[in-house]
Amino acid sequence: MLHLRLLVPADRTDEVTDLLERTVGTAHLAVLPGVARDPVGDIVLCDVAREAGDELIAELRRLGLDDFGAITVENMDLTLSARADRAEEAAPGEGSDAVLWEELVEATHDDSTFSATYVAFLAVATMLAACGVMLDNAILIVGAMAVGPEFGPLAGISTALVQRAPRLVGRSLIALIGGFAAAMLLTVGFAWLMDAFGLFDMSMIEGKRPNTAFVWQPDWMSFVVAFLAGIAGTLSLTSAKSGALIGVAISVTTVPAAANAAVAFSYRDYGQMTGSVQQLLANLGGIVLAGTLTLLVQKALWRTTRRHQRAHQRARTKPSAPTR
Incomplete structure (x- = not known):
């Protein structure tokens, strides 16, 4: 798992947290409002499966968070959490194969x-x-x-x-x-x-x-x-x-x-x-x-790998046709 610490201006916090919540493979989202002083704003904490980390970081950068705030990523050697286990299972691919560019x-x-x-x-x-x-x-x-x-x-x-x-x-x-x-x-x-x-x-x-x-x-x-x-x-x-x-x-x-x-x-x-x-x-x-x-x-x-696993996930979640 990766641990993300984000410094976010208060008026952009909802946008960032929405992204984190809808990203497959995230867990342990926490928001500390008004804590950041330079830049002024909120601190958002989140854990994400390594295999979902690269894409999430890219999305955060597309939002411009690295310009108006800050993105800090740390590798976590040990995480004991059922939520973290489910996040890793939901994320497509294997963490050992993922490259954080x-x-x-x-x-x-x-x-x-x-x-x-x-x-x-x-x-x-x-x-x-x-x-x-x-x-x-x-x-x-x-x-x-x-x-x-x-x-x-x-x-x-x-x-x-x-x-x-x-x-x-x-x-x-x-x-x-x-x-x-x-x-x-x-x-x-x-x-x-x-x-x-x-x-x-x-x-x-x-x-x-x-x-x-x-x-x-x-x-x-x-x-x-x-x-x-x-x-x-x-x-x-x-x-x-x-x-x-x-x-x-x-x-x-x-x-x-x-x-x-x-x-x-x-x-x-x-x-x-x-x-x-x-x-x-x-x-x-x-x-x-x-x-x-x-x-x-x-x-x-x-x-x-990600394309195949996403297609597999969509097939599993696709509603079945009603029976007569």
Whole structure:
């Protein structure tokens, strides 16, 4: 279930409550008149089944509530209520399959911000990966992949393409390209510093690295893994499965490839640098393609499910013909 807290001007409260009452899947409607101070008005509280949430939020926005009032949505982990159970049963579709597009856009918008913190995380992850590739240490590689925050902008691009939001595409591309450029540049400086202290040397980048050589040797399997990871990552975002997202982070070699490219550049090994960049681009492209296709399929399946269930509900409620 979702919990809605709405700030509504007093002259629009009846309009909003009428919408909530006639929406299938709502429960626990409460109105607190005159409580709101900024903006002045009423507070309307309501619970709604997740599968009915996206459409209800869209209707509230069509009323202009996000302009003249406020819409706050919270996920409820536990609701013990017979009314809530009936609301979930009445709402078409399954809550686990429902996508809250407003929530997804907001989440990817926040994760696609080119900020000092974002660059710091990506740079630290790339430097950790640089240590991993130079030491041929798979554990460091896995740790670096878990630290990297690059899935946010990738998901932002997929979401923006499906929702036709060009501003979010631009924001995500700036975070993705700018973030990797800054992280790789800082990692080049890091590699030079480590070389000056005698911790890195040419033999480490040129030697055999059975555990980490894959980061600069792209093949079709790299794209397949990235594609599958993109599907899993997108599903984890739309269903709020953070554990799955962590698994995605440690399955795709975006950060290690960027790190190897930076270190190879610092030692003028342009062959490895080129292979690493190709690996990076293949992984980024596979994730974006998979994320976009996954969201399109989810959108189409959800519309089909809702249409069929609504038709079924209308058939059940249709009065039978009188008998003679």
